Amino acid sequence: MKPFLSVENMTQRYPDGQGGELTVFEDATFGVEKGEFVVILGHSGCGKSTIMNILAGLSDPTSGVVVMDGAEVKGPSLDRGVVFQNYSLLPWLSTLKNVTFGVAARHPEWTKAQVIDHSTKYLAMVGLEGDVIHRKPSQLSGGMRQRVSIARAFANHPKLLLLDEPFGALDALTRGTIQDELLKIWSGTEQTVFMITHDIDEAILLADRILLMTNGPYARVAESVEITIPRPRSRTEIIEHPNYYAIRNHLVQFLGKRSKEMAGQKGAVGTNSPTPVRIDKTEPEGDPETAPPALRAVNE
């Protein structure tokens, strides 16, 4: 049984400008289950944004396929909503119209009143109500703009929501608030989310599973780390959880050291699927299937 979203042997090469080729990543293979929140973490240059653009259908991989819900991904679709790092709101439209524009595209058969109702509801869910929704994006703060962008994406109920470093341009305090809001709006839905970030704490807070990428060129998705911290999570409470620092250390080790060492290496013979990693300090010791001994060393 294939996962809901399945990326198979995806390779991206660009001409390097000197007659040769530059391979960004090779044979990337991974899956995302329905309703799962997956975060991909890696250094810049490893092709995270390229993967995102391919999943969104905005560009095509050199080779390999993406299959979602049984159909191959070809070109952009309303089934895959995208929240871009730079918000991508249309500056000549009001906040509300930026959302209704998307909703009307999704539901051409709805009346104007239905579209406005639905959009207002989703704007309210991210805390934008009253006069604010009639302002132009230029009159909003960065955090508010990203909220609009998130509301626009959620309002369309895409089968897959793609978040491309959505909080990258925000200051740390605003980022925290909007992460909370994202969790709140997400927890009420069965929304499948695929997100790019380079912020480890953000990844642990939000994700069910974190995909780790080695450095490019020839980057690959090396590990798939399960986040064994129960939901609902909050930023202040998860740091108390026994698994938090174990997972965090593992991620820091990977990004700081192993992503470099593993760069350019092939995965296990015959497959390039990420190695599943499960770190759980709350479970009784000696459970070899869920915690490979090799990885224990990192935690102790």
Added chain:
Amino acid sequence: MPTLSLNFRAAILSVSLLIVGLLIWEAAIPAQKAVGELTEYEILTGAGQPKAGVPPPSQVMVKAWEQLSDPFYDAGPNDKGIGIQIGYSIYRVLVGYALAAAIAIPLGFLIGMSPLAYKALNPFIQVLRPISPLAWMPLALFVIQDSEASAIFVIFICSIWPMLINTAFGVAGVREDWVNVARTHELNPIQTAFTVILPAAAPTILTGMRISIGIAWLVIVAAEMLVGGTGIGYYVWNEWNNLDLTSVIFSILMIGVVGMGLDAALGFVQRAVAYVE
């Protein structure tokens, strides 16, 4: 003394400059002596005849009042009110300008969207653009065989370039993010053009349209001097032939006022489509 607003102070300064300028002008015009004060020698040498000279502002104002209180009279081909003359000129400008916009904006869209069209058409644009619109006049008169239509053609050809180039530039410069928003929302090309690219490029397009209307108004005066018949350009030239400098100065002022009005109208639209990123 309470501080006056900047606008109010500027208005006071403007009015003062105007008054001072008019007074200097008025004082600089030598008054003609009455016939009774002339010496016999002066009368014999013809100094008693009314001399043509630059009229003082007071005369221009009297003329303006006369003309503006009855702008639409029509007393034959060479004697029409200023309103009729300006009306003809505005009509020609608007027709030529509208034709130019109808071609330049869609073509500019094409050039802006397609690098192929840009590369293929650019050489033609670069050669045709610097040609003085009046240089087309003989050819237009010969081919079209109608002075009215030729004047409109000259307006068309002079106003097309800024609109074309600005539209292409504006369309090509639409941020890719916005186009990606359209793509991820599955908008078809027509919807994308109207809901994303047109509003995004509108300020640049309007800049081109504003430059064009300015050029068209400059050119219509010269074109009408050549083709004759009606229009503000013809009026200026006709009054010069009549040696009626008062009317010439008055019509120069009217050309300025109408040009300002046309620019202000486009400026209003430009502000309406402007956005802050």
